[in-house]
Amino acid sequence: MKNRNGIFWGLFLLLSAAILVVSQLHLITYTFSFWTIIATIFLAAVLIKSLVYFSISGTVFSLAFLGILYAKPLGITAIVPWTILGAALLITIGLSMILNPLLNRHRPWMRYRKAFTRGHRGPFFSYEYKSGPDMKTIDKPDVDVYVKMGNSVRYVKSDDFKTANIDVNMGEAKVYFDHVTVKDTAIINVNVSLGGAELYIPSNWNIIKGVNNNMGNITEDGVRNVDEDSPDVTISGLVSLGNLKISYI
Template sequence: MRMSRNSGKILWGLLFLLGAVYLIASKIWSLPGISVFNVILGVFCVWVLIEGIRHVNFWEILFPIAFICILFSPQLGLSAFTPWPVLGAALLGSIGLSMIFKPKKHHEWTDASTHGNSFGSNSEQCDGENLRFDNSFGESIKYINTDNLCSVSVDNSFGATSVYFDNAIIQGESATVHIDNSFGEVSLYVPRAWKVDVNVDKAFGGINMRGRMEGTSTHRLIVTGETNFGALTIVFI
């Protein structure tokens, strides 16, 4: 979830103001069954929901709705549907909508996706400036051999994808890698001399760095995208 510094200040300011209003209102009017903690969490869920709608991230849309239903289930009359049915519906809905409505990418990619049985393992080499790798329900290893790397797109679902950049050369100032990872693991093996900028959204996922980035080169690798219920690992080699 992207959130600027000013947006974060506004969020926390609203949370504290709402808590203050609730403390006063609870003494004037009867507000049964609604705690300050639930109100604060509810406001946070609404904020995440707005961010999810703005960036068309179905994980950040459906799960906040599910948590709001759980937090206020007595008031909404949804006690029979919480917590697991609502969470299960949010999970399946997020997976389905993310598969149907893929974010549009504004690049012409060289299709180098895994062929054959997607439930097995695959290792292949590919050349080109703009590359696209797709992997589902399997293990895929990609070795990039190009003297003019421009951009890479990695789409990984319920599998593991490893991409090696040690034989790739960036002719310009930077190259981009776009990650779309759901319920899987994506590992990027990057020369330690490169500078790496990571701007990846994560919903119930993790981003890990291994090794040491020296950053002695003038070339920069910009990593964007999102990882949902999965892990993105950047290994400096």
């Protein structure tokens, strides 16, 4: 994780320096405002971070917003912003279906079981058709939750909880850890893209947050009650154009 952060900040500073130098030397005939340069640096940061963390949605949408920002010099003013954003959404869905199986090896928080019991089976994933939320109880120390364009509720029960890998892509997931015992340490890996995940965490856990936020929203709710005997639980991963809520119960 530290190495990836170093790559991100190194590339970000190099690109920021290049943008500032080019803007001051007037090497480009089109004149950019101060706020355009600031927005460019911000979107460039999002783009680099998305590439470093293999985030498809972050990469596509940052490029889409840059296209909207530079529509005039690129000669694409005939394309309205909503068309660009709509195309970005379709591209994100298509690339996610194609590339997610290849990205699993690079993102440990995206590991999931590739098939359920019954349902539609495609070349890259399978899922069940259900009218309501998919509700299950998981009784094991290592948990995998994968949600794609649906709603899922998971109740985790374990006397020796170790890890959880939660991947939400254009869906909603609620995961309850209130019937879980952590003997020493545990880790929860999350990857939320164009969706939302809510984690119900015991208030006596000592939560160590290491989640990267890429144009997403991370919130906490409830009161923590941590003491010297509280287990250390790390929440890591990436929230890209999505929402992660940690509720202490």
